[in-house]
Amino acid sequence: MIITPQLAGNVARSCHPIGCQQALQAQIDYVRAQGAITTPKRVLILGASSGFGLAARVALAFGGGADTYGVSFERGPSEKGVGSAGWYNNCYFRQAAEAAGLQAANTIGDAFSPKVQEKVIADLKADFGQIDMVIYSLATGRRDIPATGESFRSVLKTTGAPVEGNTINLEAQALEWTSIPTATSEEITHTTKVMGGEGWQEWIEALLAADLLAPGAQTLAFSYLGPELSAPVYRFGTIGVAKEHLHATANHLNEQLQQTVGGIAYPVVAKALVTKASVFIPVMSVYLALLMKQMKANGTHEGCIEQCYRLFATKGAGQQPVLDEDRQLRLDDYELAPSLQAEIAKIYPTINGDNFKALTDFDGYLHDFMALNGFDLAGVDYSAEVDMTEMAALKP
Numbered sequence: 048m049i050i051t052p053q054l055a056g057n058v059a060r061s062c063h064p065i066g067c068q069q070a071l072q073a074q075i076d077y078v079r080a081q082g083a084i085t086t087p088k089r090v091l092i093l094g095a096s097s098g099f100g101l102a103a104r105v106a107l108a109f110g111g112g113a114d115t116y117g118v119s120f121e122r123g124p125s126e127k128g129v130g131s132a133g134w135y136n137n138c139y140f141r142q143a144a145e146a147a148g149l150q151a152a153n154t155i156g157d158a159f160s161p162k163v164q165e166k167v168i169a170d171l172k173a174d175f176g177q178i179d180m181v182i183y184s185l186a187t188g189r190r191d192i193p194a195t196g197e198s199f200r201s202v203l204k205t206t207g208a209p210v211e212g213n214t215i216n217l218e219a220q221a222l223e224w225t226s227i228p229t230a231t232s233e234e235i236t237h238t239t240k241v242m243g244g245e246g247w248q249e250w251i252e253a254l255l256a257a258d259l260l261a262p263g264a265q266t267l268a269f270s271y272l273g274p275e276l277s278a279p280v281y282r283f284g285t286i287g288v289a290k291e292h293l294h295a296t297a298n299h300l301n302e303q304l305q306q307t308v309g310g311i312a313y314p315v316v317a318k319a320l321v322t323k324a325s326v327f328i329p330v331m332s333v334y335l336a337l338l339m340k341q342m343k344a345n346g347t348h349e350g351c352i353e354q355c356y357r358l359f360a361t362k363g364a365g366q367q368p369v370l371d372e373d374r375q376l377r378l379d380d381y382e383l384a385p386s387l388q389a390e391i392a393k394i395y396p397t398i399n400g401d402n403f404k405a406l407t408d409f410d411g412y413l414h415d416f417m418a419l420n421g422f423d424l425a426g427v428d429y430s431a432e433v434d435m436t437e438m439a440a441l442k443p
């Protein structure tokens with residue numbers, strides 16, 4: 048079949064498997080071109096199929112020769128559609144890692160589910176042994192707790208006064224005036240249940256109980272803080288409250304790991320990037336498209352793979368992590384450079400529906416989104432048939 052992009056608002060309804068393979072290969076090529084790095088050798092990645100989790104996995108495997116076990120929530124091909132980009136990322140990652148002589152395993156399922164956790168722990172015991180590093184990189188809107196029947200949904204709202212601003216609608220390629228209401232206390236609690244540190248804590252405790260963490264094991268979770276400009280939406284938004292909980296969990300886990308395996312836990316504060324998850328955050332998109340333009344202009348632009356390579360190559364993750372006074376590893380140093388933020392703060396208020404394509408890197412933003420789903424990549428023949436029988440035979 049011939050696969051074309053299908054956008055509904057900011058959601059991609061199709062993906063191109065060959066494009067996904069090529070985008071993954073570009074990440075692998077980037078890491079190989081940078082050169083070998085010292086990384087942990089056996090790594091569990093929760094949220095391994097896209098964004099930061101996938102880029103970390105590529106940097107670890109192809110930079111440091113790590114064996115990796117990935118957990119993610121993705122869809123394979125069926126009568127309903129071609130499946131999700133993350134599905135193909137998993138399949139092609141495993142192929143490439145195995146071709147390089149590395150172990151690579153995937154479990155597709157809900158990382159919050161005790162059944163999935165039990166399966167992963169059994170697999171690790173059977174095939175991997177003790178783990179040197181656990182990466183927590185889930186981005187989701189929902190967490191179900193089977194034991195109690197509870198189901199939590201996260202919301203992207205503010206905790207202060209309602210905020211108004213422009214958001215990019217990718218389908219319409221237009222700005223949309225959006226207002227972000229104030230969350231109720233229940234919505235804040237629910238968002239924290241989903242995107243805070245509880246899931247991370249459960250995993251580390253389960254791995255400790257199963258004696259699956261190696262001496263000196265490290266665990267990190269991806270996080271974001273952002274500048275003053277986005278604070279009403281991000282830092283003082285429901286997601287920001289959840290991230291605060293995640294950071295508090297890091298400190299708690301750090302003590303627990305110190306006392307048990309002599310290990311360490313910390314959050315990694317990354318830069319804002321286009322991922323499947325981030326395009327949903329209202330108002331952030333205009334800031335992000337402007338940030339991309341300014342960072343490309345001053346030569347500091349990075350994608351997920353550049354960030355994750357730098358994480359292990361120069362920020363000591365997995366070895367001696369370079370942490371700030373709040374025990375956070377900062378990968379947002381270039382984004383938060385004061386001169387850059389001053390420039391952004393000047394331009395941001397002048398952006399409107401007529402000039403946003405010129406004032407921001409809208410084209411780059413749209414390209415990055417399409418590329419997440421395997422589209423808009425040079426070198427992929429989009430007029431060629433994709434053999435879905437072949438695709439259905441791929442295994443994550």
Ligand code: NAD
Nearest residue numbers: 094096097098099119120158186187269270271319320322
């Ligand atoms: P993403 O959507 O690309 O990746 C999310 C991953 O989580 C995918 O592998 C997905 O399959 C997996 N997942 C979702 N729900 C799951 C579930 N129930 N069980 C198992 N796996 C599940 O998102 P991302 O942007 O890479 O986000 C990862 C982390 O990085 C998040 O904590 C996010 O807040 C953080 N972060 C993102 C940005 C950004 O700008 N995108 C910046 C800094 C930090």
Ligand code: NA
Nearest residue numbers: 098099100184
């Ligand atoms: Na991820």
